[in-house]
Amino acid sequence: MMARQQWSRRAVLGGACACAFHARAGAADARIHPAAMTALAPVGFRPTERDERGMWQSCERLEEEIAGSNLLLPSPAFQRYAKQVVDRLVGDRAGETRVYVVHDPDFNASMFPTGMMLVNTGLLARMRDEAQFASILGHECGHYLRRHSLSRWRDTKAKTGVMAFVQAGASVGAGITAGAGGAGANWMDLANAINASLVLSILSYSREHEREADAYGVKLIEEAGYPPEAAAMVWEQLIAERKASAAGRRKKYRDRSLSALSTHPASALRLADLSVSGRELRDIVVTGRRYDAQKARWDAAVAPLRADLLAEQVRLNDPGASLYLVHAMAADGWTGLLRYNEGEVYRLRDEAGDAQRAATSYAAAIGHADAPAEAWRAHGYALLKQGRGEEGKAALGRYLAERPGANDAGMIRFSINQ
Structure with missing residues (x-):
């Protein structure tokens, strides 16, 4: 430069x-x-x-x-x-x-x-x-x-x-x-x-x-x-x-x-x-060295950062690369965090059929014990768009229960009261 x-x-x-x-x-x-x-x-x-x-x-x-x-x-x-x-x-x-x-x-x-x-x-x-x-x-x-x-x-x-x-x-x-x-x-x-x-x-x-x-x-x-x-x-x-x-x-x-x-x-x-x-x-190498990829150590070190790392990737608006990374990580097993981010990629891509793909991913995300609170919010709004009002409001209520001080709490309550 x-x-x-x-x-x-x-x-x-x-x-x-x-x-x-x-x-x-x-x-x-x-x-x-x-x-x-x-x-x-x-x-x-x-x-x-x-x-x-x-x-x-x-x-x-x-x-x-x-x-x-x-x-x-x-x-x-x-x-x-x-x-x-x-x-x-x-x-x-x-x-x-x-x-x-x-x-x-x-x-x-x-x-x-x-x-x-x-x-x-x-x-x-x-x-x-x-x-x-x-x-x-x-x-x-x-x-x-x-x-x-x-x-x-x-x-x-x-x-x-x-x-x-x-x-x-x-x-x-x-x-x-x-x-x-x-x-x-x-x-x-x-x-x-x-x-x-x-x-x-x-x-x-x-x-x-x-x-x-x-x-x-x-x-x-x-x-x-x-x-x-x-x-x-x-x-x-x-x-x-x-x-x-x-x-x-x-x-x-x-x-x-x-x-x-x-x-x-x-x-x-x-x-x-x-x-x-x-x-x-x-x-x-003739020393009989034993190799170890140290996957457990890596997973433990990265676990607290995983949500932010995935969010950073999704914000790049490169759906092909983002979906590849999410699915590659899922080779070790799907988690609520991965399903949620899969849904976010589909939502942001917004091509034909992506709304349903995103809704499916969000629904799968909340089926995992580690589902982030944001998955409940996304699932709730997806249900509301499908005309499933009571289920959608219940999901949004679950989000508020987990994130009572969220910046969007007022908007969520407004959606619930509609």
Whole structure:
């Protein structure tokens, strides 16, 4: 992102999964063997060169802004959990890393040369177990350990002429004040306000960098005791979600990484390489290491966040992707929360037959003990639309009983009294 240029955030992130997974095809994309990967950054590294010190200063300023902003997920428990997963991956470098989970529905994670990692809430909604979560964080750690940000930083400066360090001032203050509660705030707003070249140095890794991070990430999760095929499973799920999203929009699925403008490996090639790397590590490990995806730990950590994560996804107005995610989660068993959100997707899509589909989902939701109070409200209004007045009012009354102080309590009482 160049200073004062207007960039679409989704265009920057859209080619694949931003930092977490970028992609492109090419005959020269020979797979990197994960077992051969080693860190380029020594333990306890601190920069000595001038331009690298400037990049670190920008990153440290950004971390200060994020740590004090309303971008952070207000869950100290999950923040600690995410840090524990990173610590397990990086071992003796645990003291170098800090992890911040931030509100952002995009599937993404990013790691900076100072050891700061940002994890989007949109990532959490798509993971099925801790191993999958670790595979994304491991990929980011791969960028960190191979010092990819520095080479991108230097390349960006050479191509754009942007100064190595641009002090945030009044002319770019909008991004900083956004972190204090302004509209449209995200970490890229803050980063761009501090240093315009910082965003590109983190978000636009080269094809070679992405392949290295893929390989290193698989190695890190395997060494941490996670099944090494977890990374390929995430990529397989992501491709399926994209296809569902395209189908929901009545569009033909196109791998944007195949564009002539893309500089990253193609999705199918990415999936194939990750699959082979996972099998390769299983074949060469002779220590008898036992793998555990830690699904129970993941489910326990995410459970308190699940309702907000699903609501965040549904608000994206991408019914194909949302239904895919809800149904994928339901592979472990339907819950009231999942049925309710299924109904919300249908209600918001509002195509022919969706009103009945939504009503069916809401009715199924209240049949579960964990049905959210909002399911009773939705079920009540669906019944009223069907002319089943007394049943509808009873359902709305159940909602009020569970949410007596709800903001819409007055409107609900009005509906009951009609």
